[in-house]
């Protein structure tokens with residue numbers, strides 16, 4: 001079969017809830033992927049930062065293979081010998097006290113909402129059904145009916161109501177707005193350290209620190225969604241480390257599964273997590289031994305290969321090389337580590353999609369985020385030579401954009 005045949009099958013039999021670039025991938029290794037015709041591309045998306053350790057990282061694949069000779073699924077009706085060691089490691093790496101394992105990012109966010117609500121209701125005296133979680137404009141926290149209830153993106157919401165109440169939206173990067181939004185029913189604020197899907201929105205330095213201070217003063221929870229920014233993507237293990245603070249509740253996912261498997265978690269303190277009791281929350285696949293074996297090795301790779309430092313160094317290098325490109329079309333470059341957004345000057349109805357299609361044709365896979373911005377977020381194992389390979393192809397396309 002040819003590429004068009006695969007795409008036709010996908011279009012005929014699959015719901016059209018995505019608009020992929022027309023490339024059909026059949027093989028991958030490190031930062032590289034190959035299409036069904038054998039053409040090579042550099043992956044500048046890493047599946048939205050789920051492949052920080054590189055495609056089919058040898059150590060993580062081996063950990064999975066080894067576990068597949070032992071046991072894959074037990075459910076939480078029984079204990080297994082992989083979950084405890086993995087959760088201990090995850091807590092040590094993040095500086096949190098307890099973890100609740102789930103599968104997808106959206107489930108980790110849902111878990112954090114339930115956790116924050118129950119904690120506020122049972123320990124802080126917020127009346128049940130009246131609590132409010134503050135969220136930010138242009139947030140992206142996932143796709144469940146509750147999560148889209150507090151999205152500000154009309155495409156994510158249209159036709160999907162009725163929506164879950166209990167959320168209050170404020171502008172991103174605005175500490176004053178948060179202060180003003182707090183009342184006696186406020187549970188806390190849920191926020192992304194950098195807004196990925198909104199176009200790599202990097203807030204002012206000190207933003208998280210200031211939120212932390214307000215939360216402490218008012219006795220409300222700081223809930224960070226590090227599903228995209230976590231696991232070395234921004235040059236630290238977690239983006240909150242840039243500001244020397246810690247959240248009360250932390251959502252992680254994506255690269256926790258090393259690009260092999262969906263693994264997510266909600267982390268918090270012993271005190272907060274104690275509101276979950278048997279029967280109050282769960283997941284059939286959450287914490288399964290295969291997931292735990294993969295995730296533990298995914299963490300080991302991040303640590304042993306010092307991918308946080310690498311992300312910082314390669315991010316600086318990548319951005320310096322993009323800045324060398326002579327074009328008036330680039331409006332702004334926003335980045336931290338290897339989470340890079342390049343925003344273009346375009347007409348009101350134009351998007352960067354045609355640029356992404358040209359990049360694809362020349363062997364660079366990158367995707368638009370929020371219409372006018374291209375995201376460059378390669379696997380963190382990328383080398384200078386590989387960045388140079390990409391820049392050679394990006395330069396002529398940006399120059400003529």
Ligand SMILES: *Cc1c(COP(=O)(O)O)cnc(C)c1O
Nearest residue numbers: 104105106140141142225227228
């Ligand atoms: C991807 C993402 C999610 C949702 O994760 P899924 O695994 O797709 O459910 C939530 N929050 C952020 C910040 C994300 O980038």
